Amino acid sequence: MEKAEDKYTKDGTTEMAVNSADGTTEIHGINPAVDIYTKDGTTDIHGNPSVRKDTGNWRACPYILANECCERLAYYGMSSNLENYMKYRLHQGNATAAKNNSDWSGTCYITPLLGAFLADAYLGRYWTIAGFMIIYIFGLTLLTMTASIPGLRPACDQGACNPTNAQGAAFFVALYLIALGTGGIKPCVSSFGADQFDESDESEKKRKSSFFNWFYFSINIGALVASSVLVWIQDNVGWGWGFGIPAVAMAIAVGSFFWGTPLYRHQKPGGSPLTRIAQVVVASFRKSGVKVPADDSLLYEISEKESAIRGSRKLEHTDQFKFLDKAAVRSQDDKIDGPADPWMLCTVTQVEEVKSVVRILPIWATGIIFSAVYSQMNSIFLIQGDTLDPQMGPHFKIPPASLSMVDTISVILCVPIYDRIVVPVARRFTGNERGLTQLTRMGIGLVISIFSMLAAGIVEVVRLRIIARDNLYDSDGYVPLSIFWQAPQYFIVGVAEVFTFIGQLEFYYDQAPDAMRSMLSALSLTTVALGNYLSSLLVTIVTAITTRNGKLGWIPDSTNRAHIDYFFWLLAILSLLNFGAYLFIAKWYAYKRAAADDIELR
The missing domain is CATH 1.20.1250.20 (MFS general substrate transporter like domains)
Structure with missing residues (x-):
C-alpha cells in the first residue's frame, strides 16, 4: 500500500489525505497555510503578499525606531541652537534671526503635506521616506560644510563674523534642503511603523497601539541628547562639530532604515487623495437634486471584494453628512454598463473616505x-x-x-x-x-x-x-x-x-x-x-x-x-x-x- 499523500484544495482552506490504494479522501481540517499571509493588503519590497512570520510586527520596528531616534537627534541637534548661529555667525540682528528661524520652522511643518501626498498617491511610504532622507542628508552635509570649510565658512575676527552673500546663500540652501527632507519623513515614519502590524490580527492590533508609545519615546530620546550634549558642543567646541554630529546621526538613521528593508510590510499607494475628494464634492453638487434612497444598499459600490481604491478596504455606509451620499446615487445620466464617470458617480467607499x-x-x-x-x-x-x-x-x-x-x-x-x-x-x-x-x-x-x-x-x-x-x-x-x-x-x-x-x-x-x-x-x-x-x-x-x-x-x-x-x-x-x-x-x-x-x- 502506498503512503497517503497530503494535498490542499485550490483555495487552501481544507487539507485532504488522498489514499492511492483505494482513492478515498479524508478531510483532516483547516489548512494552517491559510494564515501565512497578512490580510490587510500589505506586500513585501517586491510587491508580493507579506508573509506574516517573516515580515512586519516588532521584528521590523527596531530599525524604524532607531531611524526616528537618530533623525530627531539630527533635527533637534541642528535646530535647537540655530537662531544663535544666525546671530553670531551670519551677523544677523535679533529680529532678522528670529524671523528667519520662524520661517524655516514653519516650512518644516508645511513640506510634510507634499511628502504625504506623494506617499499616499504614488510612491508609497517606504520610497517616500527613502528618497527624502537622501535629500535630508545632503542638506545636513552642506550645512556642516558651511560651518567648517574655509571659503564656505564665514570669516570671523575677535568674535565678529562677516559672511559673504554666497556664504549666506549656501547656508540657506542647506537649511531648506533639510526642510524639504523632513517633509517626506515627518508624516510617513509613524504611519509606516504602524503598517507593520496587521489590523485583522488581534494580537498584532494590540502591539500597534503600543508602537505609537515607543515611537514617541524614541523621538524624545533623540531630543534629550540633542538639547543637552549637542547644544553644549556647539557653544563650547564649535559649529563644525555641532552640525557634523547631526549629519553623522542622520547617516546612521539612513543605514538603519535600509537595513530593515527585507522585513518591512508595504501599503499600496491608492492614487491622488485630493482628486478623490474633489470627485465626491463635484458629484454631490452635480446631483444636488437627487434623492438619497432610504436603503443604503442601493447606493453604488463595485461588486468585487476589493475596493475600487487601490490598497484600501471597503468602508461601511454611515448616516452622517447625507448630502455627500448623493455622489453614490445612480441617476439616469450614469452609465449602466462599463466603468462609471468618477466625476458623476462615486462608490460608497470613496464617499465614506x-x-x-x-x-x-x-x-x-x-x-x-x-x-x-x-x-x-x-x-x-x-x-x-x-x-x-x-x-x-x-x-x-x-x-x-x-x-x-x-x-x-x-x-x-x-x-x-x-x-x-x-x-x-x-x-x-x-x-x-x-x-x-x-x-x-x-x-x-x-x-x-x-x-x-x-x-x-x-x-x-x-x-x-x-x-x-x-x-x-x-x-x-x-x-x-x-x-x-x-x-x-x-x-x-x-x-x-x-x-x-x-x-x-x-x-x-x-x-x-x-x-x-x-x-x-x-x-x-x-x-x-x-x-x-x-x-x-x-x-x-x-x-x-x-x-x-x-x-x-x-x-x-x-x-x-x-x-x-x-x-x-x-x-x-x-x-x-x-x-x-x-x-x-x-x-x-x-x-x-x-x-x-x-x-x-x-
Whole structure:
C-alpha cells in the first residue's frame, strides 16, 4: 500500500489525505497555510503578499525606531541652537534671526503635506521616506560644510563674523534642503511603523497601539541628547562639530532604515487623495437634486471584494453628512454598463473616505489650543525663567532654555508607565484593547494641559510677590526664586504630551482612510504650527488691549512689572473652553468602520 499523500484544495482552506490504494479522501481540517499571509493588503519590497512570520510586527520596528531616534537627534541637534548661529555667525540682528528661524520652522511643518501626498498617491511610504532622507542628508552635509570649510565658512575676527552673500546663500540652501527632507519623513515614519502590524490580527492590533508609545519615546530620546550634549558642543567646541554630529546621526538613521528593508510590510499607494475628494464634492453638487434612497444598499459600490481604491478596504455606509451620499446615487445620466464617470458617480467607499476626513477635522481643530499651550515652553516660559535664579551649586548655572529637558524626561518616564501599567489596568476596567479609547486618551491630555498653565501661573504669582516684598521692580538681577520652581509646569506639559500627542498619532492613523493615512498624519502636524501662530496672535492681541491709555500691559519689556500670570490664566480658560468643545465633538464623533465582508485585501 502506498503512503497517503497530503494535498490542499485550490483555495487552501481544507487539507485532504488522498489514499492511492483505494482513492478515498479524508478531510483532516483547516489548512494552517491559510494564515501565512497578512490580510490587510500589505506586500513585501517586491510587491508580493507579506508573509506574516517573516515580515512586519516588532521584528521590523527596531530599525524604524532607531531611524526616528537618530533623525530627531539630527533635527533637534541642528535646530535647537540655530537662531544663535544666525546671530553670531551670519551677523544677523535679533529680529532678522528670529524671523528667519520662524520661517524655516514653519516650512518644516508645511513640506510634510507634499511628502504625504506623494506617499499616499504614488510612491508609497517606504520610497517616500527613502528618497527624502537622501535629500535630508545632503542638506545636513552642506550645512556642516558651511560651518567648517574655509571659503564656505564665514570669516570671523575677535568674535565678529562677516559672511559673504554666497556664504549666506549656501547656508540657506542647506537649511531648506533639510526642510524639504523632513517633509517626506515627518508624516510617513509613524504611519509606516504602524503598517507593520496587521489590523485583522488581534494580537498584532494590540502591539500597534503600543508602537505609537515607543515611537514617541524614541523621538524624545533623540531630543534629550540633542538639547543637552549637542547644544553644549556647539557653544563650547564649535559649529563644525555641532552640525557634523547631526549629519553623522542622520547617516546612521539612513543605514538603519535600509537595513530593515527585507522585513518591512508595504501599503499600496491608492492614487491622488485630493482628486478623490474633489470627485465626491463635484458629484454631490452635480446631483444636488437627487434623492438619497432610504436603503443604503442601493447606493453604488463595485461588486468585487476589493475596493475600487487601490490598497484600501471597503468602508461601511454611515448616516452622517447625507448630502455627500448623493455622489453614490445612480441617476439616469450614469452609465449602466462599463466603468462609471468618477466625476458623476462615486462608490460608497470613496464617499465614506471624504466623510472620515470631515469627521476628523473638528477633532483636529481642538488640537490647536493644546499646541498653543505646548509652545509656551519656547516663549513665555523662557521670559519667566530669564528672571529666576539659575544657580545650581557654586559653579554651574542652568540656562532657562535647558529646562525644557524636564519636559523630555517627563515623556521618557511616562511612556513606559503608560504602556506597561496604565494600559493593562485600564483594559481590565474598560474592556478596550487599548485600555483607553483614542478620544478618551486625547481628552485626558487636554485636561492635564490646563494644570500646566495653572502651575505656571502660580509660579508667576509667587515671583511677583517676592518682587513686591523686596521692591525689585527696577532690578536687573535675578529674583531670589530658584528656576527649578518652573520644573512642575514643564513636567506636566510632558505628561499631557503622552496622552494627547501620542493619542493623536494613533487616532489619525487609525481613523484616516487606508489610502490617506500619510495625508492625515501631515495634517495633524499642522496643529503645531498653528498653535505657534495662535500663541503669537494672542500675545499681539493681549499687548494691544492691555497697553491702552499708556499702561504697561501684561507682557512689557520690564518683566518685573509684567503680569504674565494673567496670560497663563487666559490660556487656562481657553484650554477649559476648548475641552468643553472637545467633549461635544467626541460625543458626536463616529469611529470609522471597515466593511464586514472585506476583511482581506489583495
